[in-house]
Amino acid sequence: MLHETSHSTESAGKKGALDGIRVLDVSRALAGPYCTMLLGDLGADVIKLEMPGTGDESRYWGPPFATYMSSNRNKRSVEADLHTEEGRRLFMDLVKTSDIVVENFRPGTMKRFGLDYAAVAAVKPDIIYVSISAYGQTGPMSHRPGIDLMVQAISGLMSTTGAPDGPAYKAGGPIADIVGGFSAVMSVMASLMERGKTGKGRYIDIAMLDAVLMVLNQQIVTYTSTKKPYPRTGNAHPLMAPYESFAGSDREFVMAVTNEKAWKAFVSLKEFGHLGENPLYRSQVERNINRGAMVEEIRAIFATDTADYWLAELDKRGIPSEPILTLAEVVELPHVLERGSLMEIEYPPNSGIMTTIPGMPWKDVAAPKVLRNPPGLGQHTQEVLAELYGKATKTS
Template identity: 80%
Template sequence: MDTINSQNDARTEHKGALSGIRVIDVSRALAGPYSTMLMGDLGADIIKLEMPGTGDESRYWGPPFATYMSSNRNKRSVEVDLHTAEGRQIFFDLVKTADIVVENFRPGTMKRFGLDYETVAKIKPDIIYCSISAYGQTGPMAHRPGIDLMVQAVSGLMSQTGEKDGRAMKAGGPIADIVGGFSAVVSIMATLMERRETGKGRYIDIAMLDALMMVLNQQIVTYTATGKPYARVGNAHPLMAPYESFPGSDREFVMAVTNEKAWKAFISIPEFAFLDDVPEFKKQVDRNINRVKMLEMIYAVFKTKPADHWLAELDKRGIPSEPILTLPEVVTMPHILERGSLMEIEYPPGSGDKVTIPGMPWKDVAAPRVRRDPPGLGQHTQEVLEELYGPGYSARSAGHNPV
């Protein structure tokens, strides 16, 4: 897919908005690596510290090892054993050259290593130190083990997802990890700006659970305002109808009728003109109350013709509607390709194997292309340690004991 990156070629070469910023990444799995990858895309130098011989656990989630490949571009991998005095010294020496530290161990782990913010800030007072965890560094749940599925469950997101009478469902993607990672980057960017004025760093406590509270802002406010939680409604909207997925004769599509103008446009489709004669459907509030009866009628008509027919009719009238695409359809969409929404990496390093991954929505302030493919474990150990200690430094496997 050589054309995927071609859209970037015409852009002016630049190093990215975070060029000159160094991040020490001691995170693993997804939320932390995703946040540091985003900063790497923006031009920061990301030094990923990994346990010798094993490294980031996501390297082994597979095949096809999609988590690691999709969240670790634009980084350098260095094997360092933080259990050893030598490894911890390397960490501290790297911190002296850095702007940001990101970690996502369970709360208290970095303190047990003696690598917590208070200790690090004594060495580098302007360091920005971000901890990402499931439930945060404080509160009664702080030390519970937590990953994306657990956070989706306890946040209420799963209770709101799925069909009305079906089982609660997690989102189709690891949304707690991703939104947690984005929250970390927003906080770090704000602190970088703050540091320009104050010259001081900051400790940042990011909880994936807090991030999902923002995803559920509409549902939570509805409950706190009315005392009534949303019922699960599948693909529908709890406050308006028709607004959900519908079956054509060949495939499903989605449609949203959000106001009276859109309703008038919808019932101008000849096959749906009869709905104008039903008293229970005259106003939006009535359609919402009587949605079951209305949707049965709409489903019956939509099933008579292919989705493309209905999508053309809806589009003609300016009613929001789209097909529900499969992933094979998505990755070949002309719009996705023209936007440069996908890119290619090589993995494993030096294999010549190309893998297509999601690109950079932040590409306008990023480096124009992937500068580094996801690294092999320890691929840059010698390079980084020679930068730190000078040419001729010899890295040893356990703690990389300085010569």
């Protein structure tokens, strides 16, 4: 049961900060749809153009069809084939009523359709046109096909993820797609502010690779300043210790000792008092250098009692620590429920099947709830055509 938040009650009737903004969305899969979903959450009218009969390929990634369901709320689906003259004409007619275009085809595709920024800006000079791709619109790799896994690999993210003596791992979530989508939204918001001052639109080139490199800012700076490979350290922090996951007698948890105050608090536990007397662990630098033996001893002590016992003792001393929860525990976490961090959608349309999905951290500037469930393919074609032309017109 999801809780109603005070925010939701106070915001009843609000449509979101971007009410009155229209987004023409010709993206598919994840990075682009995630971007446009966020804009829709913020109140924009998002029209999702999809290939007739097939639509966004993420509709078929499943079951369950988690990618589509989690990235396509607050949109209207219209079938249109950009390979045809009629589909391209519909696109350009919608451009005239739109503020933002978002596409994530391989670079050059929209130009081949005759629907690139230059063509669109000739019709709507103040358009904000966003292209999201794996490697960007320029550079020697721009032509390469790329999705989340490829970007995680080539960015260096995978090389720094995993145990020191094990294989490289991708992140547990599609981080390249997500941070690419977030980067696009941030660029759109800045461009809307700029357009309010200048009356001019803008072309925005978002590369998922660029976005992931920002995630790796600490790792890259460590390498460029030392010329040493950034170590793969599993759940540990390469610059601070103890700062990683540990196991109690029943389950795993994490703990971070980040400064001298926290260290003194940690060794105030009777079980760890002797560590505070060891000259090898006097400072953060020394603890980092001599982490091997120290962490091994800490692990042995933590294994003697339950995670709940240790978490309670660490919490009393103000030391950051939390259990490692399963997803089953996360979706029932009282804090998550109280904040309204999850929400429900219905999918397929009119099925009565409700699915819990992540909510909106940006809820203070968004509509108080999902205004549109993820649409069926072409669900709003006739509705949008009627708005555009005054009567429904079939497209191919």
